[in-house]
Amino acid sequence: MSPLGVGNSHSTNTLQTGEAKLWVLLVGINQYEDGGLPSLRYPAVDCQGLGEALFKATQGFPQKEVIVHHDFALVKPTATTVRQSLQYIVSQTRSQDTILLYFSGHGILEPDTQQAVLCMTDTEKNNLLNTGIPMQELLQMLGNSSAHQQLVCLDTCHSGDMVLRGNNGTSRDAENPSFNSTSQMLQVLRQRASQSKGFCALLSCDQGQKSWEFPELGHGVFTYFLMRGLLGEAADSQGIIEADGLYKFVYRQTLQYIDKLNQQLRLINQQKRNRGDYKIQPEYPLQTPKRIVEGVGELILGFKANVEVKSQPRHGLIVDGLGSSQSTNQTINDLSRVLRGAGGFELECFPHNQQNLSAIRSAIQTCLRTSNQKENSTTLLYLRGEIEEIEDGEAWLILGNGVRLSRSSLRQELRRGNTAQLIIILDCPGATTLENWLEDLNMGVEQPQCIIASASTPEQPDAFSQAILTTLAISNPQQGLPVAAWINQLRSHLKDVDIHVWLSGTRGVIDILPGNVTSIFAHEPKEIVATTNSAKIQPQPNLETSTNFPNFSELDEKAIKSLFTPGSKEYSQLEHLLTSLMGPIAPTLIRRTLSKITNPRKQLEELTIHLIPEQKIEFTAKVTQIIETLVLQPQSKSVLSVETQLEPTFIQKCDRELINLIGPIGNFIVKEVYKTYSHVSPSEFVQKLAEEIPNKQIAEQFLQQFVTNLQKN
Template identity: 60%
Template sequence: MAPIGVGSSNSTKILKSGEGKLWILLVGVNEYEDKGLPSLRYPSVDCQGLGEALAKATQGFPNKEVIIHHDFATQLPTLESIRQSLERIVSQAQSQDSMLLYFSGHGMLEENSQQAVLCFRDTRKDDLLGSGLALQELLQMLGNSSSHQQMLCLDTCHSGDMNLLKAGGNARDAVNLETANPTLQMMDVLRQRASKSKGFCALLSCDRGQKSWEFPELGHGVFTYFLMQGLLGEAADQYGVIEADGLYKYVYRQTLLYIDKLNEQLRLVNQQKRDRGDRKFYPEYPRQTPKRIVEGVGELVIGFKSVQAVSNQVRRGLIIDGFTKNENTVQLVDIFSKYGGFQIEYSYGINCSLAEIKADIQKLISWSEEPINQSQTQLFVRKQTPTLLLYLRGYFEDAEDGESWLVLSNGVRLSRSWLRQELRRATKAKQIIILDCLYVKSLNVNLLQEWIEDLQCNTEFGQCMIAAANVEEPEAFLKIILKTLSVVDSQVGLSSARWIADLQKQLSPQGIKLYTWLSGTQAIIDILPRNISIINSIPSVSPQLNEKKQKQNRKSHLW
């Protein structure tokens, strides 16, 4: 719905000069004293992460105050303590001040009055209005404040029991099936409040009838996770300004995109189960559509993009071309390092010894099992899962005893059983395995399929494997890999499920069979993450670079 008016504010100048104060109140409730209100996993961590993100975004605001109530904080999320904080903010805030309020926890509908109620640590289900905070009362308090710039974020979409979803994500609900979803009532009273103030804006984690999802991969509720990422700079405009409108649009797009990607991966996993005759399918996640309630648009500035970039050292890869230097392989290294965010080690040439190849693979596996170095200020911002990439290029052969090898041009043979053993050590990482077979030296027409089946690992974060062979045109598979990677929208990225579909579409007309395996229901395996860089075209590889690699005999270490 189009806004009915345009508010005018100079909040950027006022906040940066210190003339206006930014008041921040963050509330998260994991544990409830009333056993009828089940515990939640992430609200307190959501508060901590959001507090850290806001601290970075508001570094340029000299006059601010942050009050936090959650299970691990000095100030617990009880009704009395939160009411005291609210009354203090409302009474002291001046007209030039801005307010940001955030709540993560259960929201319930009081049966008799049909009022939406925010539930705190000591809220009782048999006395919601007396022991919780009705949203209507909260909005009345905000209406009595002199502050003209107010933003309210609610992550409270809880209704029903979604324990049937065993794929890894959980809905912030688990109350009782008979508990009515309060979202509709929330939206009604929020619209009434917004119609009276052009400086008021509310963000809800989901629409009516929907759930607010939590995912172990993110370590947060998906709505709050993208709030944090937006505040860390991803929602900033070209000038580095983070406004409420831009933040909402970012959170809206990324929440939908994340769940769509995960469902796409689940569909492919379920198709594999169907092909094997397994009818125990993973259910897909219902949509979560964040909502915005606003009637007037002004400069509701929340912060600025921090100049300090967050280092992401959780993607590493090893590319082994068992033959001589190859322009296409070098280009693959370039794409994965620049646009995939991988730190790549690249080996090629006829002088690769078996001991060195094994050592490189073991180094990659061992890295994935090491704890991720994360600064103290990033502990609650992101839960990072390592992603390892292994690309192997050579020809494949087998023996009567069932063993099989990847063979390089110099005769070095890497056994499948050894590789299987190593991959199964990487239990804490997402795995991307690419087998580029120049030809199959075997009468077994199912040899590549056997490789895919034998290398499958029970890693909770998932495994993506692809393999193909083309005797007539050895470069065909690699060229199509490059083609599919070079047309990716950087704002969306490329998930493993989407990449498999793209490869199948490109390879099928050429008569090349693609062998695949995809597992993982708790995390999205991204081949190219979104926003690593804008991929307009793939840069050519300079002759000087190739010559340098050749002089190095066989390796280029980019770690």
């Protein structure tokens, strides 16, 4: 039996033709007249941003009406005006219409009746039922509407203190834990959902959690990713944005963002302990967006708009003062392609034989001062050379052509810069005083800054640069890579080489790879424009194109698997082909793909992520030729043994366990993993499921609970 739906494709057609109408009510409150209700920073801005995103997503819907109440609007969000607007919408809707209601602000528990109440700008804390809007009343009003499709989004949760001390994130909470209304909200929303298959609710977090707002995002984290999803990132392959896909996008992105922040905090706290500073900054508690719906189906909210998504400015500079051998030059060249591609950096490069002090200092100044301080800009400096230091404390980085860049002048330029986030990589083979450079170049604990320095041995001077290239090249360009996770990867990759790190700033995640990119390597331009003896290259646009994805569906699956059988002739052919296209990093990428993906076709698709369009065409053609040759050989029929299918009862157990832990999205994860790993062993399947859970603690809990459950049965 197929699952109950909250709509169907007919709703899309009626909204597009104008037969149906989309009704939107957006409410956001920053300031409350009652001093007992603390002010918030971003609900009004959340309303504005969400309204703009909805406008772009619904351009294909001729019939729509949007009503907005927030602090900056002409009509303020009082209880009377919001109630009147909702009553108007309810009275005007028809059965084929869709209602979207969004609220951002405080919602607290009325102590006498235990009712959850949404607080408007004139709500009185001691008279909640008469001056606020109880959730039960709001849902009863929606229940009186003829509209069969309704979506309620609430960015309001409560569990304790207003501010997590020491950090920059603020939670939208009541100051008294006894006022926690999340449980009551969930209860009445579930009751409403059980009465209508067309009703869906999205909440910013689960019971006992906080709904965070971060200065670097300029929004509540839940609404920030709602906006990004509506701007197209949550669209399916046809460009349709529906409630189910939007929820899954917001769920993953919210968990990943807070997890990245906590990774950064853990590294900063460890750095403090190592320095004898025990003023540890607490990590952000988990925020898990919640969905309330009876069944899963389509509730169409819009379409991916053909608009350019504004990305934060990213500028980079590579100064290679050691390049001499062909392999070294190739490594630096490949690294620049990764930084321009998956890294999204506008990059300027100074080769070993094209360096002079004035040009390098000018490039550093330009790089550090290009960014607008109001934007969340990121600047990267990769400096590669030898260290020379004298007893009085002065030191120099010796670059190509004998250029000497002093540490004091570099420090001075860093302090004059206005970039929001700064990543500095010092690659100095044989150096023994790198700790002094970290102490001198760091700009304090408040400035978002990451310094990574390493001294490869004289016998292997390229070890650090190769590790940088390898760890970046094997990363997922869609998911991105924060510097905290990258540092751990570098340390794991270079176990015998010391890596010195300075990490500071708790305002925002510092990413070496920002994510949402389809290819690791940027296309190598045919012409390089020389600017002050350097090559200035624009970053590759972060836009997906359908031509970037080869189709391997017609190839024989067993024959494809032989490509990924180490020691086979076909494996050698694949390795040689990929090396000819992308260089010495190819064998590492193949091994990485084998370790994380078991489906043969998915393995091939994973490898193409790292290729530019022209290379994908050549790769697809030659792989097809290898496979077709293999299939024609009689012995090819015995390349693979017969595979076994996972039992349906086992899949159902996985489904139950995962849903119990993380909610309805668990069902989605099981289905997606099963599509790719239907022929692996049960233990491998469970491991793959755990890898898809964004929160590591929940993933470990899932593994433990599942093993225990299997033992009982």
